[in-house]
Amino acid sequence: MSTTAYIRKTTGIVAIGLALSVAASGSWAAEKFPNRPIDIIANYGPGGGADQFVRALAPLLSRELGVKVQPSNVTGAQGNAGVHAVATAKPDGYTIGSITAFSVASWLQGYGKLRAKDMSFIGLGQVTDSMLFVPYKSKFKNFKEILAHVKANPGKMKLALGASFGGPDDLTLKYLATKGYKWKPIPYELPAERYAAPLGGHVDIMYEEPGDVRQFIDAKQIRPVVVFSPEKNPYYPDVPKITDFGFDMYLKNYRAIITAKDVPADRQKILSEALGRAFTSPEFKKFCDRTATCTAPRNPQDTRAFIENYYGTMKKYSKQFGIPTKE
Amino acid sequence: MDIIPNLIAGMGNLFQVTNFAFLLVGSFIGIVAGAMPGIAFVNAMALGLPFAYFMTPVSAMLFLTGIYVGGIFGGSISSVLLNIPGSPGSLPATWDGYPMTKQGRSAKALGIAITCSAIGGMVSALLMIFFAPPFAQFALTFDQPEFFAATFLGLVTVISIAKGNMLPALLSLFAGLIIATIGIDYFYAMPRLTFGWEVLDSRVSFVVAMIGMFAVGEVLFTLTQHLKIGHRNLDRHTQLPSLKELWKLKGTIARGSGLGCMIGVIPGAGGLVGAIIAYGVEKQVSPRGDKFGTGVEEGLAAPETAKNATTGAATIPMLTLGIPGSAATAIMMAALMLKGVNPGPILFVSGKELVYTVFAGYLVANLLIVVMGLPIARGFSLIMKVPPAILYSMIIVLAVIGAFAVRNNIADVYICLFFGVLSYFMKRFNIPTTPMVLGIILGPLAERFYLTSLASYDTALIFFTRPKSGVIMALAIAFLLWSLWPSIMQLGRTIRNRIGGAA
Numbered sequence: 001m002s003t004t005a006y007i008r009k010t011t012g013i014v015a016i017g018l019a020l021s022v023a024a025s026g027s028w029a030a031e032k033f034p035n036r037p038i039d040i041i042a043n044y045g046p047g048g049g050a051d052q053f054v055r056a057l058a059p060l061l062s063r064e065l066g067v068k069v070q071p072s073n074v075t076g077a078q079g080n081a082g083v084h085a086v087a088t089a090k091p092d093g094y095t096i097g098s099i100t101a102f103s104v105a106s107w108l109q110g111y112g113k114l115r116a117k118d119m120s121f122i123g124l125g126q127v128t129d130s131m132l133f134v135p136y137k138s139k140f141k142n143f144k145e146i147l148a149h150v151k152a153n154p155g156k157m158k159l160a161l162g163a164s165f166g167g168p169d170d171l172t173l174k175y176l177a178t179k180g181y182k183w184k185p186i187p188y189e190l191p192a193e194r195y196a197a198p199l200g201g202h203v204d205i206m207y208e209e210p211g212d213v214r215q216f217i218d219a220k221q222i223r224p225v226v227v228f229s230p231e232k233n234p235y236y237p238d239v240p241k242i243t244d245f246g247f248d249m250y251l252k253n254y255r256a257i258i259t260a261k262d263v264p265a266d267r268q269k270i271l272s273e274a275l276g277r278a279f280t281s282p283e284f285k286k287f288c289d290r291t292a293t294c295t296a297p298r299n300p301q302d303t304r305a306f307i308e309n310y311y312g313t314m315k316k317y318s319k320q321f322g323i324p325t326k327e
Numbered sequence: 328m329d330i331i332p333n334l335i336a337g338m339g340n341l342f343q344v345t346n347f348a349f350l351l352v353g354s355f356i357g358i359v360a361g362a363m364p365g366i367a368f369v370n371a372m373a374l375g376l377p378f379a380y381f382m383t384p385v386s387a388m389l390f391l392t393g394i395y396v397g398g399i400f401g402g403s404i405s406s407v408l409l410n411i412p413g414s415p416g417s418l419p420a421t422w423d424g425y426p427m428t429k430q431g432r433s434a435k436a437l438g439i440a441i442t443c444s445a446i447g448g449m450v451s452a453l454l455m456i457f458f459a460p461p462f463a464q465f466a467l468t469f470d471q472p473e474f475f476a477a478t479f480l481g482l483v484t485v486i487s488i489a490k491g492n493m494l495p496a497l498l499s500l501f502a503g504l505i506i507a508t509i510g511i512d513y514f515y516a517m518p519r520l521t522f523g524w525e526v527l528d529s530r531v532s533f534v535v536a537m538i539g540m541f542a543v544g545e546v547l548f549t550l551t552q553h554l555k556i557g558h559r560n561l562d563r564h565t566q567l568p569s570l571k572e573l574w575k576l577k578g579t580i581a582r583g584s585g586l587g588c589m590i591g592v593i594p595g596a597g598g599l600v601g602a603i604i605a606y607g608v609e610k611q612v613s614p615r616g617d618k619f620g621t622g623v624e625e626g627l628a629a630p631e632t633a634k635n636a637t638t639g640a641a642t643i644p645m646l647t648l649g650i651p652g653s654a655a656t657a658i659m660m661a662a663l664m665l666k667g668v669n670p671g672p673i674l675f676v677s678g679k680e681l682v683y684t685v686f687a688g689y690l691v692a693n694l695l696i697v698v699m700g701l702p703i704a705r706g707f708s709l710i711m712k713v714p715p716a717i718l719y720s721m722i723i724v725l726a727v728i729g730a731f732a733v734r735n736n737i738a739d740v741y742i743c744l745f746f747g748v749l750s751y752f753m754k755r756f757n758i759p760t761t762p763m764v765l766g767i768i769l770g771p772l773a774e775r776f777y778l779t780s781l782a783s784y785d786t787a788l789i790f791f792t793r794p795k796s797g798v799i800m801a802l803a804i805a806f807l808l809w810s811l812w813p814s815i816m817q818l819g820r821t822i823r824n825r826i827g828g829a830a
Contacts, residue, residue: 081529
């Protein structure tokens with residue numbers, strides 16, 4: 001008897017509690033967003049480009065949103081583990097994270113199961129060209145001389161690139177080979193080894209983003225000879241464009257911010273507006289200047305278009321150059 | 328030569344209250360994190376990075392230096408006391424350090440670990456202070472063939488670890504090499520042995536495998552065997568070796584320091600490879616080599632010296648060239664870049680104050696190992712008094728946290744537990760686990776260096792025709808013959824006897 005009474009009593013309390021919590025969550029939904037800390041996930045490890053991007057943004061977003069924005073790293077699968085963590089997080093807008101061109105390019109090689117349609121884009125804040133660099137004391141004065149040398153000695157000139165088969169650098173070399181310029185690609189998986197290669201005289205030339213090797217350019221250890229872009233690079237205006245030599249292939253790297261697909265539209269709007277203000281702040285300007293990656297910030301629609309377009313381009317070139325894609 | 332005045336200025340800078348406090352706190356965190364089974368000090372450095380954001384570049388670097396130097400030593404505390412390496416580099420410390428504990432000589436073992444780590448670290452700090460720029464230039468002359476040769480030397484040393492029974496050790500090593508191929512290969516982006524399981528695409532992290540094999544595996548094995556981890560009658564005091572005892576180890580320490588400094592510059596190798604090669608070489612050189620594995624001082628001193636000697640050497644390319652060769656130095660470089668400081672040759676001109684303060688930091692952090700290592704080791708000895716049920720659960724919890732922290736991925740926890748069970752069965756069937764871990768660590772390096780060498784030089788002869796890699800390969804082959812010599816002689820004798828008997 002007393003047990004039943006007890007159960008009845010507790011059921012009552014639980015019911016009241018449930019009712020209260022439902023009411024509370026209802027009012028919470030109507031409350032302003034955000035009202036608690038936001039997680040921002042870098043999809044590469046500490047120290048990498050994506051990590052620097054996220055850690056530069058976090059305090060600026062905190063200021064804009066009025067809540068703490070806490071950075072962390074989820075690494076693996078060419079950055080797709082981090083993308084997966086963000087895109088499959090609870091769609092409440094409290095988890096955002098970075099995505100980069102290399103993660104998107106790696107979809108073609110079988111990394112990651114999610115595609116652009118499976119996530120929401122908040123904005124894009126960094127775009128960078130790639131360049132070819134030679135050791136500062138290289139006998140080659142300019143890109144014209146290099147092209148002449150490569151044409152005369154096909155497959156002889158050693159070129160250091162990242163070890164991503166079918167990646168932007170690999171595709172660019174394959175494209176140049178179809179035009180009669182065949183280098184000898186040496187893939188270096190670790191950036192550190194790649195940078196050491198021209199410094200130690202183990203390769204003749206290197207494919208890299210200027211922001212990543214700025215210290216070597218400043219120290220006059222390497223110099224850029226060409227930029228893969230139809231426009232001059234604002235940070236290195238003296239470097240000739242690849243289009244000056246009659247080529248029309250240029251794959252840029254970029255870093256953008258995503259969140260889960262089903263985050264309510266009003267929250268996405270709050271996030272993208274805050275991100276837009278962070279991107280145009282003097283602090284971020286200083287950061288992107290240092291890494292030679294400043295660009296006009298893109299809104300969510302333009303970011304999606306940019307990324308889908310990039311993916312399409314990569315796919316087209318992969319097909320063209322016979323790279324088996326695992327879609 | 329303005330090195331001495333610069334260093335004195337650096338010392339002055341270091342001993343400013345905040346700077347020194349950060350080095351002190353960093354060293355403490357490093358030693359404790361290193362000593363906890365499962366928690367690698369690199370995790371502690373990665374966790375420390377966001378804090379570095381709020382410090383001055385000098386304080387941030389000293390803080391991380393402290394964690395790095397302290398952490399690479401700290402792992403040996405649990406190696407010696409629990410037979411569980413707290414950090415990868417401390418794995419060889421279990422081979423002779425733990426037997427010493429079982430003999431009731433843990434105080435002496437810890438003393439040797441502390442002293443030799445400190446000496447190795449200081450030698451490498453001095454190398455950094457006086458020869459950083461020329462050493463960096465020397466390091467630049469190493470290309471992929473040299474890295475492959477050094478990795479090959481590392482693989483060969485596994486023979487010295489195989490105590491007598493070669494076949495199970497080789498079996499374990501090759502199984503490790505196969506596990507190392509799991510994932511999407513970086514050369515042609517082909518998935519290997521992933522069985523469509525996405526989690527395996529990004530390969531098996533050796534840290535995760537190691538935590539599983541040594542922490543989880545050790546607990547499982549001990550539980551089922553009704554044994555106890557560690558030794559109950561521990562001497563709580565750590566006994567630093569006397570000068571006379573140290574003098575006896577002078578050759579060991581010199582070789583360990585030299586090898587550690589050399590291996591430190593190889594990207595991706597780090598403290599563990601340095602320590603293993605030092606152990607293998609010492610086993611061949613030492614008159615007591617045949618007793619290694621039973622609690623021999625030299626067998627503990629060599630790897631302990633070498634692993635801390637890799638710290639300065641690994642930092643030189645990062646500071647002088649802006650090329651980080653290990654996860655730890657990459658995190659330090661990230662801290663500098665977050666603060667807008669670009670490492671590289673210019674730093675030696677424009678950031679002299681920072682550079683020399685960091686140099687001073689390395690020197691002093693290694694001294695702090697001695698000062699702080701003693702009480703922390705004593706604290707850990709007390710843990711041994713904790714009832715086994717609590718101690719084992721604690722180790723498992725730390726292992727799970729540590730495995731998760733590697734990539735913030737729950738799949739790594741399952742992989743870690745899988746390796747724990749695997750290691751249990753290997754122990755049951757007397758198959759050594761260390762060669763497998765070596766295979767998992769060195770396999771991807773060997774494959775990468777080998778393939779890149781071929782891409783660059785077209786022929787496998789390059790490993791012998793390039794002078795530096797040729798020397799290392801010759802060393803590896805001499806090493807192989809040397810360790811196999813008794814078996815070869817034995818075989819020869821057997822054959823001769825057979826023929827003799829037949830005639």
